[in-house]
Amino acid sequence: MDNYEKLLDRISKSSGLEKEEIERKVEAKKAKLSGLISKEGAAQIVAAELGINFDLERMKISELVEGMKKANVLGKIVQLNPIKNYSKNGREGKIGSFTLADESSNIRTVLWDTNHISMIENGKLKEGSVIEISNAAIRNNELHLSSFADIKESKEKIESVALQRLISEKKLIEAKSGEIIKTRAFIVGSFEPRYFDVCPKCGKKAIENECKEHGAITPEKRAVLSITLDDGTETIRSSLFGETIKILGLTNEQIFSLEEFNKIKNSIIGEEKIFTGQIKNNAMYNTNELSINSIESINTEALALELESKIK
DSSP: OOHHHHHHHHHHHHHOOOHHHHHHHHHHHHHHTTTOSOHHHHHHHHHHHTTOOOTTOEEOGGGOOTTOSSEEEEEEEEEEOOOEEEEETTEEEEEEEEEEEOSSOEEEEEEOSHHHHHHHHTTSSOTTOEEEEEEEEEETTEEEEOTTSEEEEOOOOOOOOOOSOOOEEOOGGGOOTTOEEEEEEEEEEEOOOEEEEEOTTTOOBOBTTEETTTEEOOOEEEEEEEEEEEOSSOEEEEEEEGGGGGGGTOOHHHHHOHHHHHHHGGGSTTOEEEEEEEEEEETTTTEEEEEEEEEEOOOHHHHHHHHHHHHO
């Protein structure tokens, strides 16, 4: 069940209306706004018009919907990331982040306020901490905390958490930035691999045989391969890294030699596979791209049974 369906369920339970009626209201709202709003956004407007207010309601992480402005969640920090410094448009600052999980799912959580970030710096927030967050915003399927948001330690206990992100089976045309999706698509284009060096100790990018953390090193070569996928609804540029490239049947020689790659480049075009990865926004071109982390062959027998059940 995707976020939109979960939102419909919540509105239905709170209002006592059937989901079909709510969906009609959502479509009417989208039409009135000339389609300039998503289904999720239209559903939130419909909820407000029905007197349903999610602002004070604590939600499960799996129930969070893109565009929410005042999300309230309880979760456990399962991965704490190093604080980063940034400089943009003449402004400098820090960004804190961690992965927050509950029993339903997990989400990357980003801290922008210095008071929140200081809670990481002084050890109040650490891996294993159970925290309560309020008034956070959902952007690109991440939880963002500005100075208007609140974060505090909780005495509540969370015994088990979901360490894997929920994966939605979606058509490419429906996919949104930040989502982890699984889609069945054809490879319709491929591009020459690009190469870069990494530190053999930490795996971070190395420049001129130097690693920022480990100094002078003998770097290891890595490759990234770009392909174009088409599922019948949309085409999307996609990237494969490291061992994932080999799932397409390429050898090390074919990956790291452009001459050898160009010999077999066209052989992967036309293949149909099931791809899983995260949708990311390319800020330079303002387009979505798919970062692929796994590829599966299609089980033709299972597919035939599925089609047969739909005909019946």
